[in-house]
Amino acid sequence: MSSRFVLRIVAIAVLFVMCPALTNTAGTQGQTDRRNEKQIAIRFGKLWDGTGRMLTDAVVVVQGERIASVGTGGAAVPRDAEVIDLRRFTGIPGLIDVHTHMTYYYDPATKTSPLRQPRSLPAVTVFLAQENARKTLEAGVTTVRDLGSSDYKDIAMRDLINRGAMPGPRMFVAGYGLTHRNPGTNSASRGAASGPQEVERVIGEQVAAGADWIKMFGSTGGFDNVSGDQTFSSEEMKAAVEAAHKLNKRIAIHSYGPAGARDAVRAGADSLEHGTDLDDETLKEMASRKLFWVPTIDHNRYYAESAELYGFTPAAVKNLNEYIERNLNTAQRAYKAGVRFAMGSDAVFTMFGQNARELAWFVKAGMTPEEALFTATRNGAALLGMEKSLGSIAAGYYADIVAVEGDPSKDIQAVISRVRWVMKGGRVVIDRVKVQ
Numbered sequence: 475m476s477s478r479f480v481l482r483i484v485a486i487a488v489l490f491v492m493c494p495a496l497t498n499t500a501g502t503q504g505q506t507d508r509r510n511e512k513q514i515a516i517r518f519g520k521l522w523d524g525t526g527r528m529l530t531d532a533v534v535v536v537q538g539e540r541i542a543s544v545g546t547g548g549a550a551v552p553r554d555a556e557v558i559d560l561r562r563f564t565g566i567p568g569l570i571d572v573h574t575h576m577t578y579y580y581d582p583a584t585k586t587s588p589l590r591q592p593r594s595l596p597a598v599t600v601f602l603a604q605e606n607a608r609k610t611l612e613a614g615v616t617t618v619r620d621l622g623s624s625d626y627k628d629i630a631m632r633d634l635i636n637r638g639a640m641p642g643p644r645m646f647v648a649g650y651g652l653t654h655r656n657p658g659t660n661s662a663s664r665g666a667a668s669g670p671q672e673v674e675r676v677i678g679e680q681v682a683a684g685a686d687w688i689k690m691f692g693s694t695g696g697f698d699n700v701s702g703d704q705t706f707s708s709e710e711m712k713a714a715v716e717a718a719h720k721l722n723k724r725i726a727i728h729s730y731g732p733a734g735a736r737d738a739v740r741a742g743a744d745s746l747e748h749g750t751d752l753d754d755e756t757l758k759e760m761a762s763r764k765l766f767w768v769p770t771i772d773h774n775r776y777y778a779e780s781a782e783l784y785g786f787t788p789a790a791v792k793n794l795n796e797y798i799e800r801n802l803n804t805a806q807r808a809y810k811a812g813v814r815f816a817m818g819s820d821a822v823f824t825m826f827g828q829n830a831r832e833l834a835w836f837v838k839a840g841m842t843p844e845e846a847l848f849t850a851t852r853n854g855a856a857l858l859g860m861e862k863s864l865g866s867i868a869a870g871y872y873a874d875i876v877a878v879e880g881d882p883s884k885d886i887q888a889v890i891s892r893v894r895w896v897m898k899g900g901r902v903v904i905d906r907v908k909v910q
């Protein structure tokens with residue numbers, strides 16, 4: 475090795491030590507320098523580390539916002555570390571929910587349905603939406619992909635969370651979702667577009683505003699409406715994928731029905747949201763393209779159960795339940811066809827806190843509990859392009875760690891309803907260990 479080469483390595487190392495921000499791409503707690511912070515050693519009876527390994531008597535050593543090491547037994551605890559004893563619990567990586575609408579806040583004081591409440595100022599909604607963020611953390615979710623908001627409330631929320639001004643999961647956000655504008659009509663939404671040029675312009679606007687992702691509504695459907703008629707054409711979807719990728723952004727396309735889903739898959743979307751009755755050819759293509767399917771089965775369960783709050787009719791509830799059945803049936807076929815799944819709750823309003831209930835549907839669709847867990851950890855991280863920082867408990871990863879009661883690799887309910895403690899980026903954000 476030449477001495478000049480060695481010098482160069484030393485220079486790069488010095489640069490990294492001096493500029494922690496350089497290594498901090500997600501920007502969490504980017505304001506504080508925590509290099510010299512004390513190490514924390516967390517002890518777990520069992521640890522499912524996100525790679526498929528289950529360790530016994532595990533020790534996770536955390537320094538600053540990252541994991542320093544993972545070992546087993548008392549010898550793995552550094553001498554000066556602060557010890558958090560969670561040996562009654564199983565440790566798992568912080569969960570990733572890849573479909574939320576964190577800024578859809580419901581104020582019960584309005585005494586009306588979430589869809590009819592008067593609009594608040596964007597700043598007021600962002601402030602109040604902390605409650606959604608806190609409930610999401612309580613569910614063990616430390617990262618979300620938020621797919622659509624107005625007034626860039628999602629961008630504001632992401633930034634407030636990243637600078638430590640608001641507790642909440644790390645957010646990857648989309649700004650305005652693209653909605654189809656019928657040519658000849660005007661739409662008030664800043665996400666409305668018609669034709670490839672407009673699609674490209676609107677995508678550029680979201681990225682310029684600070685969006686991390688692009689969301690496109692490729693069909694009708696939402697809330698009590700499960701119609702699923704395709705809106706954007708195949709050409710418009712192709713233009714969207716191309717425009718997003720050109721700006722180094724990934725794109726999620728929403729389709730309740732099979733036609734929009736088929737075109738979204740062929741256009742090269744990075745994830746497909748919702749969907750029923752997908753034909754075998756499309757499922758095969760989804761598996762071979764390795765795109766992620768986010769079926770969001772549980773959100774219609776939530777709507778059906780919350781019909782009174784929303785003022786949904788009995789006929790709408792029937793439609794929702796029928797949709798769930800076809801959604802689940804399609805999930806069973808997709809699982810058999812080898813399609814990759816990611817966990818997305820599509821949580822809005824009062825659904826926050828129920829984020830992980832989607833996993834029970836995945837088990838119903840044929841997955842083992844461990845396979846279901848992968849959808850909310852490793853797969854979510856891969857979909858976000860964060861597979862080297864999120865979704866596993868390993869040295870160098872963000873210290874996003876959840877303690878649950880029971881063995882989630884055997885019983886998925888441990889994750890859904892028995893989250894006891896949550897750490898995000900090296901900080902304990904939920905602690906219910908003593909309150910039991």
Ligand SMILES: [Zn+2]
Pocket residue numbers: 573574575621820
């Ligand atoms: Zn959604």
